[in-house]
Amino acid sequence: MLSRIIRTSPLTPTARANSFRQFSTTRTNNMKVLSVLYNGFQAAKEEPRLLGTVENELGLRQFLENKGHEYIVTGDKEGDNSTFQKHIKDAEVLITTPFHPAYLTEDLIEKAKNLKLCVTAGVGSDHIDLNAAVKKNIEVLEVTGSNVVSVAEHVVMSILLLVRNFVPAHEMIERGEWQVSEVARNAFDLEGKVVGTIGAGRIGFRVLQRLKPFNCKELLYYDYTTLPEHAEKEVNAHRVEDLKEFVSQCDVVTVNCPLHEGTRGLVNKELLKHFKKGAWIVNTARGAICDKDAIAEAIKSGHINGYSGDVWNVQPAPRDHPWRTMKNPVGGGNGMVPHYSGTTLDAQLRYAEGVKSILDNYFNNKPQEPANIIIGKKGYETKAYGQRDVKS
Ligand code: NAI
Numbered sequence: 001m002l003s004r005i006i007r008t009s010p011l012t013p014t015a016r017a018n019s020f021r022q023f024s025t026t027r028t029n030n031m032k033v034l035s036v037l038y039n040g041f042q043a044a045k046e047e048p049r050l051l052g053t054v055e056n057e058l059g060l061r062q063f064l065e066n067k068g069h070e071y072i073v074t075g076d077k078e079g080d081n082s083t084f085q086k087h088i089k090d091a092e093v094l095i096t097t098p099f100h101p102a103y104l105t106e107d108l109i110e111k112a113k114n115l116k117l118c119v120t121a122g123v124g125s126d127h128i129d130l131n132a133a134v135k136k137n138i139e140v141l142e143v144t145g146s147n148v149v150s151v152a153e154h155v156v157m158s159i160l161l162l163v164r165n166f167v168p169a170h171e172m173i174e175r176g177e178w179q180v181s182e183v184a185r186n187a188f189d190l191e192g193k194v195v196g197t198i199g200a201g202r203i204g205f206r207v208l209q210r211l212k213p214f215n216c217k218e219l220l221y222y223d224y225t226t227l228p229e230h231a232e233k234e235v236n237a238h239r240v241e242d243l244k245e246f247v248s249q250c251d252v253v254t255v256n257c258p259l260h261e262g263t264r265g266l267v268n269k270e271l272l273k274h275f276k277k278g279a280w281i282v283n284t285a286r287g288a289i290c291d292k293d294a295i296a297e298a299i300k301s302g303h304i305n306g307y308s309g310d311v312w313n314v315q316p317a318p319r320d321h322p323w324r325t326m327k328n329p330v331g332g333g334n335g336m337v338p339h340y341s342g343t344t345l346d347a348q349l350r351y352a353e354g355v356k357s358i359l360d361n362y363f364n365n366k367p368q369e370p371a372n373i374i375i376g377k378k379g380y381e382t383k384a385y386g387q388r389d390v391k392s
Contacts, residue, residue, distance in 0.1 A: 029068025034091035038100035039075040051352040077102040101127035126259035140375035143354030147342035152206035154341030162280040162306035168332035196220035196250040199257030208235040222246040244274040259286035260386040269294040283309035296322035308335025
């Protein structure tokens with residue numbers, strides 16, 4: 001293509017320079033694409049559908065190399081000497097996953113001189129300093145919707161396992177014991193309880209849909225965006241505008257909003273005082289939305305009867321993270337697991353395909369799916385990462 005431009009066009013020097021520029025934006029080859037994924041080890045060798053692993057590379061190697069791009073895949077993400085930090089300096093495209101987040105801080109963005117596009121394989125791009133990305137005109141896209149059903153199912157499961165005191169009951173069986181009263185003393189029905197979601201977007205709404213048949217006393221939501229009337233009617237949910245008022249009404253609070261300046265530490269010591277005594281919390285959104293120590297304390301005292309989820313303020317969570325082992329006064333109330341609710345094998349296929357489609361659009365200068373754009377060419381395109389008057 002380059003030779004065709006040069007041979008057939010009698011161009012002025014300026015026009016020729018513009019042609020070169022035009023050529024360079026067709027993005028045909030020689031791009032460095034860096035992917036930071038989680039190590040799958042033996043499981044990834046045995047199960048090729050674990051596409052989100054270092055070993056299985058989101059299934060992108062052939063696709064990228066056939067186009068002449070360099071594809072670096074690593075799970076090594078911490079510290080100055082990590083593969084992530086070494087290659088971010090000249091990568092044009094960064095693919096990351098919330099399950100093993102490569103934290104793209106403002107400092108690293110400063111060093112990433114060639115970076116133009118960040119793609120999140122999944123949903124939730126808070127591991128990227130989004131405000132810094134806006135300043136540097138770096139686009140941030142995610143595969144919106146790819147795992148929202150996976151997470152909503154996990155939320156409903158987690159609500160049930162807390163309310164029914166399932167984990168201690170199962171652990172008792174494993175220990176070879178049988179003492180019904182010990183577990184029944186803290187087991188309840190979900191029917192007749194008030195359940196509320198902080199954030200009623202794709203996941204929050206799907207949670208409400210799935211809860212409807214349980215005949216809860218009330219379904220509530222807290223969100224600065226109101227659900228459309230038909231959606232509210234479908235799930236028979238009511239919006240509560242004040243957060244303290246909202247939590248004080250709920251037996252179960254589930255957190256389903258993104259992590260941003262307005263939600264970091266939202267569920268803290270002060271807000272916990274307004275929760276009903278004995279309430280349950282399920283957080284599959286982001287660990288840092290809930291204050292680590294305040295939650296551990298509230299569980300220990302029994303003010304909060306149980307906490308469950310798969311997201312942690314740092315991932316992987318350190319071995320001594322209090323959420324691994326916290327227990328309520330009767331020895332239950334912990335449903336924590338590693339970050340995997342949104343990475344079922346079904347979800348991995350969807351987000352791997354979604355990443356490929358985003359890359360394909362990028363390479364061919366085709367418009368991206370609007371719902372996938374978190375940061376676009378002119379700043380924030382989404383309304384979900386906080387209320388902003390302007391786009392940046
Ligand atoms: P979404 O963008 O469809 O919905 C988010 C909702 O949260 C929006 O309605 C927004 O208005 C609301 N919101 C934002 N800030 C709020 C605030 N301060 N207070 C109340 N509501 C607020 O996003 P979606 O798909 O429902 O995902 C939500 C989050 O779930 C993601 O950002 C991600 O952090 C997390 N997630 C976790 C996964 C996992 O594997 N554990 C997988 C996928 C998503």
